[in-house]
Amino acid sequence: MNTAFGLTAIILVCVVTLAVGAFGLRLSRTTSDFYVAGRTVTPIRNASAIGGEYLSAASFLGIAGLVYTSGFDMLWFPVGYTVGYVVLLVLVAAPLRRSGAYTLPDFAEARLESQRVRLLSSVLVVAIGWLYLLPQLQGAGIALQLITGAPSWVGSLVVVVVVVANVAAGGMRSITLVQAMQYWLKLTAIAVPGFVLLAVWLGDGSPAPEVATTSGSHWAEPLSGFGGQDHPVYATYSTILALVLGTMGLPHVLVRFYTNPDGRAARRTTLTVVALLGLFYLFPPVYGILGRVYLPTLPEGVRPDAIVLALPTAVLPGTAGQLLSAALAGGAFAAFLSTASGLTISVAGVIDQDLLRGRLRRITGEDATVVQGFRVATVLAMAVPYAAARVVEPIGLATTVGLAFAVAASTFCPLLVLGSWWRGLSTVGAAAGLVCGGSLAAGAVAITMVGGPLEGWPGALLAQPAAWTIPIAFAVAILVSLATPRRIPRHTSRTMVRLHTPEELDLDRAPGHR
Amino acid sequence: MTPGRDADPAERPQRVRVTSSRRHAATRRDPRPLTRDLDEQTDLGEVYMAGLMSAQLRLALRVLAFGALGLGGLPLLFLLVPATRTLDIARIPFPWLVLGVLVYPVALLVSRYYVRQSERIEGEFSQVVSGS
Numbered sequence: 040m041n042t043a044f045g046l047t048a049i050i051l052v053c054v055v056t057l058a059v060g061a062f063g064l065r066l067s068r069t070t071s072d073f074y075v076a077g078r079t080v081t082p083i084r085n086a087s088a089i090g091g092e093y094l095s096a097a098s099f100l101g102i103a104g105l106v107y108t109s110g111f112d113m114l115w116f117p118v119g120y121t122v123g124y125v126v127l128l129v130l131v132a133a134p135l136r137r138s139g140a141y142t143l144p145d146f147a148e149a150r151l152e153s154q155r156v157r158l159l160s161s162v163l164v165v166a167i168g169w170l171y172l173l174p175q176l177q178g179a180g181i182a183l184q185l186i187t188g189a190p191s192w193v194g195s196l197v198v199v200v201v202v203v204a205n206v207a208a209g210g211m212r213s214i215t216l217v218q219a220m221q222y223w224l225k226l227t228a229i230a231v232p233g234f235v236l237l238a239v240w241l242g243d244g245s246p247a248p249e250v251a252t253t254s255g256s257h258w259a260e261p262l263s264g265f266g267g268q269d270h271p272v273y274a275t276y277s278t279i280l281a282l283v284l285g286t287m288g289l290p291h292v293l294v295r296f297y298t299n300p301d302g303r304a305a306r307r308t309t310l311t312v313v314a315l316l317g318l319f320y321l322f323p324p325v326y327g328i329l330g331r332v333y334l335p336t337l338p339e340g341v342r343p344d345a346i347v348l349a350l351p352t353a354v355l356p357g358t359a360g361q362l363l364s365a366a367l368a369g370g371a372f373a374a375f376l377s378t379a380s381g382l383t384i385s386v387a388g389v390i391d392q393d394l395l396r397g398r399l400r401r402i403t404g405e406d407a408t409v410v411q412g413f414r415v416a417t418v419l420a421m422a423v424p425y426a427a428a429r430v431v432e433p434i435g436l437a438t439t440v441g442l443a444f445a446v447a448a449s450t451f452c453p454l455l456v457l458g459s460w461w462r463g464l465s466t467v468g469a470a471a472g473l474v475c476g477g478s479l480a481a482g483a484v485a486i487t488m489v490g491g492p493l494e495g496w497p498g499a500l501l502a503q504p505a506a507w508t509i510p511i512a513f514a515v516a517i518l519v520s521l522a523t524p525r526r527i528p529r530h531t532s533r534t535m536v537r538l539h540t541p542e543e544l545d546l547d548r549a550p551g552h553r
Numbered sequence: 554m555t556p557g558r559d560a561d562p563a564e565r566p567q568r569v570r571v572t573s574s575r576r577h578a579a580t581r582r583d584p585r586p587l588t589r590d591l592d593e594q595t596d597l598g599e600v601y602m603a604g605l606m607s608a609q610l611r612l613a614l615r616v617l618a619f620g621a622l623g624l625g626g627l628p629l630l631f632l633l634v635p636a637t638r639t640l641d642i643a644r645i646p647f648p649w650l651v652l653g654v655l656v657y658p659v660a661l662l663v664s665r666y667y668v669r670q671s672e673r674i675e676g677e678f679s680q681v682v683s684g685s
Binding site for chain 1: 588591592594598599602605606609610612613616617620624625627628631632638639646648649652653654656657658660661663664665667668671672675676678679682683
C-alpha cells in the first residue's frame with residue numbers, strides 16, 4: 040500500500056478535527072445557545088449527529104473483518120446495532136427525553152430520587168465507556184500499522200491526543216453540525232469505494248467467494264459456528280439480545296436525545312436514525328464478501344479487522360486502488376475520532392461531576408476550577424483505555440464492542456425499561472439489579488478478555504453472557520422491588536406523569552423531589 | 554410485515570375503553586380541567602395515566618413481539634429447516650438477502666408504524682384531558 044496517500048488522508052482528518060475543535064469554542068457558544076434556547080435542530084440533522092457518533096471502529100472496520108473471517112452469522116452484528124434503535128424507540132425514546140435527563144446518572148437520580156443509585160450508574164457509565172473506547176483505540180492502532188507500518192501504539196496515541204486536546208479545549212462539545220457531517224463523511228467514505236469495487240467485481244464476471252472450508256464449517260451458511268465457537272445457536276441469540284437491548288444503555292447515546300425539543304421529536308429522530316444506520320450497514324458486509332473473492336488468504340501482517348483497508352489495492356492495482364484505500368483510511372479515522380470524542384465527553388463528564396469533584400475540592404481546597412476538574416477527568420477518561428489497549432490482546436473490534444453492549448444491556452436496560460414503565464420499581468430493587476447484572480456481565484467479560492476464549496458451554500456462556508445476565512438483572516430488580524415496597528420513590532406517580540404525557544399539555548413538570 | 558394492521562381491529566375496542574367518550578362527556582359538565590387531576594394525582598388522574606401508559610405499553614409490546622418473531626425466528630428457521638440455509642433467490646443466497654438487505658427497510662417500516670400509532674394515542678389523550 041502507498042503510505043503517502045493513506046497518511047495524507049489520516050492527517051487531513053486529524054487536522055480538520057483539531058481545527059474544528061479550536062474554532063469550536065467560538066462556534067459552540069452560538070451552537071449551544073441554539074440548542075438550549077431555540078432547540079431548532081431538525082430531526083434529520085439530529086439523527087445524522089447520532090449516526091455520526093454511533094458508527095464506530097466496529098462498524099467501519101470490525102463488521103467487514105468478522106464477515107470475512109466467520110461469514111454469515113456475523114451479519115447479526117450490523118442488524119443488532121440497527122434494531123437496537125428500534126427497541127430504544129418503542130421502549131424509552133420519548134420517556135427519556137421527557138425525563139429531562141442529560142446523562143444516565145441524571146435519569147437514575149430523577150426517577151429513583153436516590154444519590155446512591157446515581158453513583159452506581161456513574162460507575163457503570165465509566166466502565167461501559169472504557170470498554171467501548173478500547174476497540175476504538177485498538178482499531179486506530181491496526182489501521183495506522185497497516186498504512187505506515189508504525190507499531191500499533193502510535194495509532195492509538197494519535198487518537199488519544201487528538202481527542203483529549205479537542206475535548207479538553209471544549210470543542211466538539213455541543214456541535215451537532217460537526218457530528219452530523221461525520222455521518223455523511225463516513226457513509227461516503229465507505230459507499231463510494233464499495234460501489235467501485237462492486238463494479239470491478241461485476242466486470243470480472245462476478246467470481247464466487249473462495250472459502251477455505253475448515254472442519255466442515257460453511258462460511259456462507261447460517262449457524263456455521265459463530266466465530267469458530269461451539270453452540271452457535273446460543274451464541275447467535277445471546278449476541279442479538281446484547282446488541283438489541285444494549286444500545287439504549289450506551290453512555291453517549293442519551294446525551295443526543297436532549298437536543299430534541301420534545302418527546303415527539305425524540306421519536307421522529309430515532310426513526311430517522313434507523314433509516315441512516317440501515318443505509319450505512321448495507322456496505323460493510325460487501326467488503327467482507329469481496330475480501331473472500333480477492334484476498335482468500337490474508338497477506339502477512341494484515342489482521343482481519345484491516346480487510347476494508349487492504350481490499351482496494353488487492354482489487355485495483357495502481358493509483359486508483361491506493362486512492363480508494365486512502366479514502367477508507369480517512370473514513371476509519373473519522374469513525375475512531377467521532378465515537379471516541381462522544382464517549383470521552385460522556386465518561387469525562389460523569390467522572391468530573393459524580394466521582395471527582397468532591398474529592399478534588401477536598402485535596403486542593405477551593406483552588407481547582409470547574410474547567411480544570413473537567414480536564415483532569417478527560418485525561419483519566421482516555422488514559423485508562425489507552426493503558427488497557429497496550430495490555431489486552433485485541434480479540435476483534437466488533438467482539439469487544441459486543442461485550443460493552445452486553446454490560447449495558449444487563450444494567451441500564453432493566454433500569455430504563457422498568458424505570459419508564461413500572462411504578463413498583465424501588466430504590467433498592469434498581470440498585471440490586473444494577474449491581475447484580477453489572478457484576479455478572481463484567482465478570483464474564485473480564486474472564487473472556489483476560490483468559491481468552493474457553494471451550495464448550497462455559498466458554499459460550501462467558502463469551503456471550505447477555506442471554507443469562509439480562510434476565511437475571513430484570514428478575515433481581517423486580518423481586519427485590521416487590522420485597523421492598525416501602526422504598527418505592529415517593530414521587531413516582533408525578534415522575535410517570537412527566538415521562539409519559541405529551542408536552543403540549545399544561546402540567547406541572549417540575550421534578551418532584553427537588 | 555405490518556403487525557398492527559392485523560392486530561388493530563382486535564385492539565381498538567380496548568383502547569377506546571381507556572379514553573371513552575362517556576368520560577369525555579362528563580368532563581364537559583365539569584369546568585375543572587383534567588390536567589388538574591393529573592397534577593394533584595387524584596384517583597381520576599391516576600386512572601387516566603394508567604390508561605395512557607397501558608395503551609402505549611401494549612403498542613410497544615406488539616411491535617417488540619413482531620420483531621422477536623421475525624428476527625428471533627430466523628435462526629430457528631435455519632436450524633429446523635436446513636434447506637433454507639442454502640436456498641438461492643435470483644442467485645443471491647436467501648439468508649444473506651434477508652439479513653444483509655431486507656431487515657433494514659422492514660425495521661424502518663415497523664418504526665414508522667410505531668411512531669404514528671404512539672402519536673395518535675398521545676393526541677387522543679391530550680384531546681380528552683384538555684377537554685377540547
